[in-house]
Amino acid sequence: MKQSFGERLFDGMNYLFLSLVIVVSAYPMLYIFNSSVSDPNELLHSRSFMFWPEGFQLDAYKQVFHNPKIYSGYMNTLFYVVFGTAFNLLMTALAAYALSRSDLYGRRFMMKLITFTMFFGGGMIPTFLLVQNLGLVNNRLALILPAAISTFYFIIMKTNFESIPGEMLESAKLDGANDFIILFRIVLPVSKAILAVMTLYYAVDHWNDYMGPLLYLRHQDLYPIQIILRDILLSNSMEAMGPGADTGFAIGENIKYATIIISTIPIMLVYPFIQKYFVQGALIGAVKQ
Amino acid sequence: MELIRQERAADSAAVPRGRITFLRRELVRNKYLYLMLVPVLAYYLIFHYGPMYGLMMAFQKSYSPVKGIFAGTWVGLDNFTTFFNSYYFWRLLRNTLVLSFYSIVLGFPAPIILALLLHEVRSKAFKRTVQTVSYLPHFISVVVIVGMLSTFSALDGGLFNVIRSLFGYEPMMFFTEQNMFRPMYILSNIWQGAGWSSIIFLAALANIDSQLYEAAKIDGAGRWKQLLHVTLPGIMPTMIVMLILRLGAVMNADVQKILLMQTASTYEVSDVISTFVYRSGVLEANYTYSTAIGLLNGVVNFTLLVVANAISRKANSSSLW
Numbered sequence: 223m224k225q226s227f228g229e230r231l232f233d234g235m236n237y238l239f240l241s242l243v244i245v246v247s248a249y250p251m252l253y254i255f256n257s258s259v260s261d262p263n264e265l266l267h268s269r270s271f272m273f274w275p276e277g278f279q280l281d282a283y284k285q286v287f288h289n290p291k292i293y294s295g296y297m298n299t300l301f302y303v304v305f306g307t308a309f310n311l312l313m314t315a316l317a318a319y320a321l322s323r324s325d326l327y328g329r330r331f332m333m334k335l336i337t338f339t340m341f342f343g344g345g346m347i348p349t350f351l352l353v354q355n356l357g358l359v360n361n362r363l364a365l366i367l368p369a370a371i372s373t374f375y376f377i378i379m380k381t382n383f384e385s386i387p388g389e390m391l392e393s394a395k396l397d398g399a400n401d402f403i404i405l406f407r408i409v410l411p412v413s414k415a416i417l418a419v420m421t422l423y424y425a426v427d428h429w430n431d432y433m434g435p436l437l438y439l440r441h442q443d444l445y446p447i448q449i450i451l452r453d454i455l456l457s458n459s460m461e462a463m464g465p466g467a468d469t470g471f472a473i474g475e476n477i478k479y480a481t482i483i484i485s486t487i488p489i490m491l492v493y494p495f496i497q498k499y500f501v502q503g504a505l506i507g508a509v510k511q
Numbered sequence: 512m513e514l515i516r517q518e519r520a521a522d523s524a525a526v527p528r529g530r531i532t533f534l535r536r537e538l539v540r541n542k543y544l545y546l547m548l549v550p551v552l553a554y555y556l557i558f559h560y561g562p563m564y565g566l567m568m569a570f571q572k573s574y575s576p577v578k579g580i581f582a583g584t585w586v587g588l589d590n591f592t593t594f595f596n597s598y599y600f601w602r603l604l605r606n607t608l609v610l611s612f613y614s615i616v617l618g619f620p621a622p623i624i625l626a627l628l629l630h631e632v633r634s635k636a637f638k639r640t641v642q643t644v645s646y647l648p649h650f651i652s653v654v655v656i657v658g659m660l661s662t663f664s665a666l667d668g669g670l671f672n673v674i675r676s677l678f679g680y681e682p683m684m685f686f687t688e689q690n691m692f693r694p695m696y697i698l699s700n701i702w703q704g705a706g707w708s709s710i711i712f713l714a715a716l717a718n719i720d721s722q723l724y725e726a727a728k729i730d731g732a733g734r735w736k737q738l739l740h741v742t743l744p745g746i747m748p749t750m751i752v753m754l755i756l757r758l759g760a761v762m763n764a765d766v767q768k769i770l771l772m773q774t775a776s777t778y779e780v781s782d783v784i785s786t787f788v789y790r791s792g793v794l795e796a797n798y799t800y801s802t803a804i805g806l807l808n809g810v811v812n813f814t815l816l817v818v819a820n821a822i823s824r825k826a827n828s829s830s831l832w
Contacts, residue, residue, distance in 0.1 A: 226733075229733075229734060232734070233631070236628055236631055236632065237632070237637070239628065240628060240629070240632065240637070240641045243625065243644075243645055243706075244640065244641055244644045244645070246702070247644045247645045247647060247648055247702070247706060248644050248647070250648075250659060250663075250670075250702075251647075253670060254659065254662075257662075265668065266667060266668065267667075267668070268668050269668055269673050269676065270673070271670070271673065313550060313551060313554065316547040316550065316551055317547075317548070317551040319544075319547065320544040320545075320547040320548045320551070321548075323541075323544060325541070326544050327533075327534070327537045327541070332548065332552070335552075335555060336555055339555060339560075341759060341812075341813055341816055342563070342809055342812075342813045343559060343562060343563065343809065344561070344562020344563045344564075344565050344566055344805075345562065345566070345788070345802070345805030345806065345808070345809055346766075346788055346789060346792065346793070347565075347568075347788065347792035347793070347798055347801045347802045347805055348561075348562035348563070348564075348565030348566055348568065348802055348805075349558070349562040349565075350792065350793060351568075351574070351576070351798060352557075352558070352561050352562055352565060354576065355576065368558050370554045370558070371551065371555075400543050401541075401543035401544050401547065402543055402547075405547075426650055429652070430650075430652035430653065430654075432652065432653055432767050432771075433766070433767050436767075436770075437793060448652055448654045451652070451654045451655060451658060452654050452658075452771065455654065455655070455657070455658030455661060455662070456654075456657060456658060456661055456771060475662070475665070478658070478662055479662065482655055482658060482659065482662075485652070485655060486650075486651055486652075489650045490647065490650070493646075493647065493650060494643060497643055497646070
């Protein structure tokens with residue numbers, strides 16, 4: 223089909239604009255990476271846009287890797303991500319399976335009870351006091367129990383379970399399987415894609431959680447990486463940057479950049495491979511919303 | 512929320528004559544399902560309805576962790592009037608609403624425009640590249656985002672100041688500059704969220720019946736006319752539902768981000784209701800007062816959600832429930 227001049231002009235501008243979107247989205251990370259490996263003295267006096275590194279060193283990364291705080295922060299975050307996500311998945315799957323069954327009496331009422339919490343809640347202070355009263359302050363469970371189920375993710379998973387053919391469940395029942403067996407042996411194995419999505423969503427939430435530890439953790443040895451990051455990036459705490467950071471102002475800046483890269487790289491590396499699933503999950507949510 | 516409507520039919524059809532015998536039989540028949548729901552309902556009752564019960568603190572003078580919720584003196588609406596009359600009330604309300612206003616006016620259309628432009632791209636590979644790269648910022652934690660803003664603001668060689676110097680301006684302390692707080696907050700939100708939020712609109716665009724486009728072409732509609740008469744009406748329900756949800760969060764600002772971004776010298780523009788609640792409640796232990804402010808916030812949000820939903824259902828029948 224022949225295109226008018228106007229249409230071709232629009233297409234050209236569109237490609238140009240979207241290319242700009244790519245640049246604007248990616249450039250800050252490129253800037254930070256190039257700065258992190260730049261020579262500290264050059265970085266200090268540089269007025270460049272850092273399209274490539276100015277000089278080269280990896281000392282900042284060595285510094286970051288040898289920082290005991292970053293190490294313990296990383297280990298704590300790993301703990302919250304692994305156990306938190308596992309607990310999230312178990313609870314969300316139980317809720318999603320039971321409430322996906324249309325023959326369950328009271329399902330409508332329970333769905334109302336649950337979805338209402340998406341739009342109204344007790345808020346920060348009553349929740350904080352509740353967690354305190356349960357004795358969960360300075361307890362790793364404070365980052366796991368109060369966030370056991372995300373109602374939005376639960377709806378995505380339930381919607382997905384509802385699309386499983388009823389005959390599959392019926393025939394399992396005729397064979398004498400109870401609902402736990404059906405859930406773990408039949409429903410979950412055929413729902414690997416949605417489980418992958420849920421795992422990733424929950425894991426990213428735990429990885430990035432800042433408010434939870436800010437409210438509920440006071441002991442330094444429980445701090446996840448995000449709190450350590452705040453101390454390094456925003457409080458300019460030399461102590462948090464690790465031994466050797468105070469030898470010069472410049473290396474401190476390199477350490478900040480290197481820390482950003484180190485704390486963001488895991489998800490950046492994994493993401494392109496799992497993007498398909500991420501988007502799939504968001505779409506399932508989108509259609510049902 | 513369409514689901515809830517479907518279930519209504521199933522439930523009411525199932526109730527037979529003897530309610531008790533029916534319930535007992537149902538409990539036995541689906542005992543494992545109910546067993547599964549025990550931890551789930553316990554979770555919602557404790558961690559969601561528990562705090563809602565705790566909202567009663569808002570009507571009390573003070574809260575003692577030892578004595579519990581009912582030990583305090585009831586003071587009616589005193590906490591609310593104290594807040595309305597406080598020195599900070601108008602500043603907090605203004606800052607909260609201004610941030611929300613800009614977030615809606617600038618932040619809400621951004622992903623829609625991005626989705627519409629992506630929809631016009633014919634090259635699959637290019638479209639995928641734009642999507643992959645523009646989704647990435649979504650996964651960066653709020654601490655790192657603010658950390659990036661902070662390093663970019665450095666007086667010596669920070670990116671923002673390098674850009675300023677291109678135009679011949681002196682370097683500036685962005686983080687302590689009042690005029691810079693709102694633009695930094697809003698623009699970084701758009702930078703981080705526009706790509707990811709466009710997914711939902713791309714999904715809506717993909718669901719538009721291609722026959723509608725064919726029919727429009729036969730009627731002689733060009734791409735602009737197709738956009739106006741097919742594409743926009745096609746994604747209107749999604750846009751309305753997203754807007755209703757956004758209106759239900761008008762009183763919320765990103766408390767984590769603002770707590771990380773604000774400095775004492777920007778409180779005049781950066782202090783919002785939720786950051787005030789955090790400081791007053793968690794740091795200063797004014798539990799009942801800050802709970803009252805939080806309750807007020809929640810009620811306003813919920814009311815706006817319900818009203819917006821009702822208006823939308825009347826006007827064009829797309830709604831949340």
